[in-house]
Amino acid sequence: MIFGTSRKTLPRLRVWTGLALLLLSLQASRAAEGPQDLAAVLSALRQDNTATADFVERRSLAYLTEPLVVAGRLTYSPGGRLERQVTRPKPETMIIDGPLLTIEQNPKDPPIRVLLEDYPPLQAFVSALRALLAGDRTALETTFESDFESSGTSWRLTLTPKAVALADAIDAIEVAGKAGSLRSLEIAERNGNRTLVEMQPRP
Amino acid sequence: MTRRQLFILAVSYGLLGLASWLLAMTLTLRSDLSFVFPQDADQDVQLLAERLQKGPAAGLLLMAVSGGSLEDRIEIGNALATDLADSGRFDFVANGRPRPQGSNQPALFEKLYLLNPPVTAEDFSPAALRRGLEDSLAALAGAGGAATQDRLPSDPTGRLRRVMDFWSSQAQSQRAPGFWLSGDGESALLMAATAGSAFDLDKQTETLDFIDERFQALRGERPLVLAKTGPAVFAVASSRLIRQEMQKLTTISVFLVIGILILVFRTPSLVAVLLLPLGFGVLAGTAAVQGLFGEIHGITLAFGGTLIGVAVDYPIHLASHSATARSTQSAMQSIWPTLRLGLLTTLLGFLPLTLSSFPGLSQLGVFEIVGLTTAALVTRYLLPGILQPVGGATRADVPDLQVKPWAGRRLLRPIVLALALGALAYLVWQGPKVWETDLRKLSPTPAEARALDRQLRGELGAVDVRYLLVLRRPTMEAVLRDSEGLAESLQPLIDNGRLAGVDMAAHYLPSQAEQAARQAALPTRPVLERALAQASEGLPFRPGTFAPFLEDVTAAKDSPLLTYADFEAAGLAWRLAPLLFRQGDDWVGLLVPRGLTDPAALAAFATESKIDGVGFLDLKTGSEALVADYRNEALEWLALGAVIAMGILWLGLRDSHRVGRIVAPIGLTLVFTVALLSAFGVALSLFHLLSLLLVAGVGLDYALFFEHQGRHREAAAPTLRANLVCAGTTVSVFTVLALSPIPVLHGIGLTVALGAAIAFALAFFFTETARCRDS
Numbered sequence: 001m002i003f004g005t006s007r008k009t010l011p012r013l014r015v016w017t018g019l020a021l022l023l024l025s026l027q028a029s030r031a032a033e034g035p036q037d038l039a040a041v042l043s044a045l046r047q048d049n050t051a052t053a054d055f056v057e058r059r060s061l062a063y064l065t066e067p068l069v070v071a072g073r074l075t076y077s078p079g080g081r082l083e084r085q086v087t088r089p090k091p092e093t094m095i096i097d098g099p100l101l102t103i104e105q106n107p108k109d110p111p112i113r114v115l116l117e118d119y120p121p122l123q124a125f126v127s128a129l130r131a132l133l134a135g136d137r138t139a140l141e142t143t144f145e146s147d148f149e150s151s152g153t154s155w156r157l158t159l160t161p162k163a164v165a166l167a168d169a170i171d172a173i174e175v176a177g178k179a180g181s182l183r184s185l186e187i188a189e190r191n192g193n194r195t196l197v198e199m200q201p202r203p
Numbered sequence: 204m205t206r207r208q209l210f211i212l213a214v215s216y217g218l219l220g221l222a223s224w225l226l227a228m229t230l231t232l233r234s235d236l237s238f239v240f241p242q243d244a245d246q247d248v249q250l251l252a253e254r255l256q257k258g259p260a261a262g263l264l265l266m267a268v269s270g271g272s273l274e275d276r277i278e279i280g281n282a283l284a285t286d287l288a289d290s291g292r293f294d295f296v297a298n299g300r301p302r303p304q305g306s307n308q309p310a311l312f313e314k315l316y317l318l319n320p321p322v323t324a325e326d327f328s329p330a331a332l333r334r335g336l337e338d339s340l341a342a343l344a345g346a347g348g349a350a351t352q353d354r355l356p357s358d359p360t361g362r363l364r365r366v367m368d369f370w371s372s373q374a375q376s377q378r379a380p381g382f383w384l385s386g387d388g389e390s391a392l393l394m395a396a397t398a399g400s401a402f403d404l405d406k407q408t409e410t411l412d413f414i415d416e417r418f419q420a421l422r423g424e425r426p427l428v429l430a431k432t433g434p435a436v437f438a439v440a441s442s443r444l445i446r447q448e449m450q451k452l453t454t455i456s457v458f459l460v461i462g463i464l465i466l467v468f469r470t471p472s473l474v475a476v477l478l479l480p481l482g483f484g485v486l487a488g489t490a491a492v493q494g495l496f497g498e499i500h501g502i503t504l505a506f507g508g509t510l511i512g513v514a515v516d517y518p519i520h521l522a523s524h525s526a527t528a529r530s531t532q533s534a535m536q537s538i539w540p541t542l543r544l545g546l547l548t549t550l551l552g553f554l555p556l557t558l559s560s561f562p563g564l565s566q567l568g569v570f571e572i573v574g575l576t577t578a579a580l581v582t583r584y585l586l587p588g589i590l591q592p593v594g595g596a597t598r599a600d601v602p603d604l605q606v607k608p609w610a611g612r613r614l615l616r617p618i619v620l621a622l623a624l625g626a627l628a629y630l631v632w633q634g635p636k637v638w639e640t641d642l643r644k645l646s647p648t649p650a651e652a653r654a655l656d657r658q659l660r661g662e663l664g665a666v667d668v669r670y671l672l673v674l675r676r677p678t679m680e681a682v683l684r685d686s687e688g689l690a691e692s693l694q695p696l697i698d699n700g701r702l703a704g705v706d707m708a709a710h711y712l713p714s715q716a717e718q719a720a721r722q723a724a725l726p727t728r729p730v731l732e733r734a735l736a737q738a739s740e741g742l743p744f745r746p747g748t749f750a751p752f753l754e755d756v757t758a759a760k761d762s763p764l765l766t767y768a769d770f771e772a773a774g775l776a777w778r779l780a781p782l783l784f785r786q787g788d789d790w791v792g793l794l795v796p797r798g799l800t801d802p803a804a805l806a807a808f809a810t811e812s813k814i815d816g817v818g819f820l821d822l823k824t825g826s827e828a829l830v831a832d833y834r835n836e837a838l839e840w841l842a843l844g845a846v847i848a849m850g851i852l853w854l855g856l857r858d859s860h861r862v863g864r865i866v867a868p869i870g871l872t873l874v875f876t877v878a879l880l881s882a883f884g885v886a887l888s889l890f891h892l893l894s895l896l897l898v899a900g901v902g903l904d905y906a907l908f909f910e911h912q913g914r915h916r917e918a919a920a921p922t923l924r925a926n927l928v929c930a931g932t933t934v935s936v937f938t939v940l941a942l943s944p945i946p947v948l949h950g951i952g953l954t955v956a957l958g959a960a961i962a963f964a965l966a967f968f969f970t971e972t973a974r975c976r977d978s
Contacts, residue, residue, distance in 0.1 A: 063356060063745050065743040068343055090341065100277075103346045105346065113381040113382050115300060118300050118382075
């Protein structure tokens with residue numbers, strides 16, 4: 001009441017980067033060869049069906065001597081609905097649907113609903129992710145400067161936020177792949193924290 | 204009309220207009236509830252009045268934005284919340300979103316360790332710190348981790364989170380954290396609290412209009428609607444509805460009255476002068492109240508204007524009698540003794556009311572006395588000069604209503620008396636059930652608006668505050684300290700499940716004594732450093748991570764204690780103000796129970812606790828008792844007025860038979876009217892009571908004129924015609940009012956229409972049967 005929501009919840013960006021990676025890899029595996037430019041990547045990324053992947057996320061904080069590790073499963077549904085189920089160390093579910101972010105931490109408590117836009121980095125990140133999965137280059141480039149480079153079978157997409165609210169929170173999102181699959185996705189936050197997500201598509 | 208008469212008429216209306224304009228410029232109109240609160244009320248009644256008007260819930264506005272798409276609802280709901288918050292018109296605006304960066308609340312939270320929940324030395328032991336660090340580490344990996352990660356070095360034990368959880372768990376408004384959407388997601392919800400009283404209609408109207416205007420501007424072309432509810436919305440909507448209804452009803456009434464008058468007298472000039480006595484009467488009454496009291500209640504003006512309606516009858520009598528008189532002047536002279544006696548009787552009936560301790564009633568008394576006198580004097584001295592004699596009125600012009608000497612006529616009197624006894628017995632049997640005690644029943648708020656209010660209150664977890672524990676102390680610190688003690692002694696009730704807890708100012712602002720104790724319990728820097736080193740052993744924190752925590756705790760140990768001023772500076776005074784305030788020389792603290800299942804137990808606690816100056820207040824029965832007091836006092840003064848009025852009647856007539864013939868129909872009218880209303884299922888409120896006063900007033904004039912004037916053969920026809928017209932206009936005007944959907948207007952209309960018809964019939968019946976017997 002006094003401070004708005006008392007349990008402020010900022011879902012981590014790394015999840016969504018992880019999801020992007022997953023979907024990139026799903027698409028990439030469809031193509032026999034690695035895409036050699038952004039247009040090719042985007043067209044390969046267009047997702048029309050529900051897709052699921054396991055993920056492992058390593059989060060490095062400046063004041064911690066070892067990263068925090070979280071693992072679970074990610075699901076994307078056409079229309080932009082994203083679901084992240086953490087299985088360890090502690091189960092919890094996060095759903096992004098439209099402008100709302102819903103967090104279910106404890107089955108006994110009612111889910112917490114917050115607005116995506118109250119967490120500008122996440123909001124911008126999700127809108128970029130949705131643009132990627134829709135293969136919508138215009139939407140992507142409204143939010144980010146993109147830098148695509150490839151060398152041999154490896155490629156790397158660096159997304160730098162344009163919007164002030166997002167640029168205040170993150171430096172860049174790096175999506176990396178080799179040949180037809182994605183290897184890693186890493187978010188560098190302004191405060192020096194880094195999050196690395198590795199994906200493994202489920203059949 | 205001669206030119207001279209036209210000139211006088213024009214000057215009269217000019218004067219009336221000018222004086223009304225001047226008065227309107229200087230008038231202080233009050234529209235709050237103080238109308239029903241006695242002037243010399245004790246502290247509890249004053250507190251009750253204040254709570255009803257400015258209580259924690261009185262200024263609350265609940266809003267819902269619905270329609271359109273989810274994105275639209277959220278966008279416009281947010282934009283509206285931002286606009287309202289930025290307008291500075293509200294104590295607070297909330298819709299479940301985190302406060303924007305740069306708000307000054309953190310200033311308050313630098314003193315985290317002085318706030319609730321309590322802090323002890325044990326909280327800083329290595330074991331407790333270890334638990335805190337492990338919990339924080341686990342939380343970092345969870346969904347909320349990113350929000351708390353930056354605070355961890357300065358708040359490794361999650362103290363801020365605990366303070367905020369404590370605050371929201373104590374508040375009366377319980378809503379799950381997160382953005383406020385209705386359960387079905389169809390509405391984005393907002394809550395705002397206005398600074399002023401819900402009954403300051405002008406200010407509230409302006410505030411509500413501002414909200415609507417902002418919403419319209421933000422909405423643009425999108426198909427969104429804004430629903431608002433809360434005491435202020437009800438108050439403003441009611442007054443708007445009443446004003447609209449009054450305008451409509453007044454227009455219909457004016458045409459009705461003019462129609463009847465032209466039909467009966469066929470003299471347009473009568474219509475022109477008819478409003479002069481009433482106009483000057485209302486003007487003089489208003490001016491007198493303003494002069495004597497320095498202000499006038501809106502409700503006094505409304506009722507005064509209704510009650511003074513009897514003044515419309517004066518020119519009707521004059522006009523009717525002018526038909527058979529040589530001139531209007533001589534007609535005036537022939538009816539003046541009757542009119543004067545009726546006036547004096549009415550005035551004396553109102554006189555005791557002026558002594559009432561309720562400002563509304565005493566204002567009403569003054570208004571009527573001055574207003575009616577003025578109206579009578581205008582009729583007496585101004586009208587004869589401008590009113591032309593109306594068309595002839597012989598017995599042939601009016602319906603022959605005389606009771607023919609028929610065989611059964613001797614049975615009429617016993618029948619009426621038997622009916623009256625039956626009605627009386629019915630009323631005695633009904634007992635207190637005839638009275639309405641619930642103020643809300645009188646509210647013109649439509650059922651849909653109430654349903655919306657219930658729904659939004661449910662969604663937002665806003666509760667209706669009914670019971671309060673009240674603590675009075677000479678200083679703020681004493682209130683805070685003793686409410687902490689009081690809350691502790693309530694623990695047995697909480698353990699028994701009678702009560703979930705209480706909301707009180709000391710939850711947010713602990714007493715200085717309590718804060719000092721917490722400060723003393725904080726460890727010194729070296730002690731904390733050692734404990735922290737021990738606690739973080741084996742955990743993956745880099746050395747030096749918690750330097751900000753050490754700084755904060757060390758600073759808190761020497762910082763000045765938190766005061767009310769800190770809450771003001773942080774923009775959080777609204778949290779404390781409804782629960783902690785000055786009343787006279789005292790400070791008052793309110794303890795608002797949550798989840799109270801046994802109010803009697805809490806009341807018993809308040810009376811049995813040996814603590815001085817603790818009271819239990821039930822706003823509902825308190826206000827019901829107040830309404831009953833009000834009604835009883837009004838009844839007492841009116842009874843006294845009736846006795847005095849009968850005395851003056853007897854002095855004027857010197858004949859107990861004649862007095863009986865006048866008083867009996869009035870008394871019977873009141874009995875029949877009340878019995879009929881009650882039989883129709885109408886519970887009587889103060890409004891009905893005041894309407895009965897008008898019934899008695901017109902009934903008196905009917906009876907007096909029938910009795911007095913009817914004694915002269917040549918005056919009988921004009922008298923009957925005048926009384927018929929008076930009763931006809933009154934009944935038709937108030938029947939129109941009775942058709943109104945607004946409970947108050949409906950009640951007044953029904954009472955007066957019914958009463959005036961009965962009064963006319965009985966007055967006629969009593970004088971005619973008396974004449975039959977005499978002849």
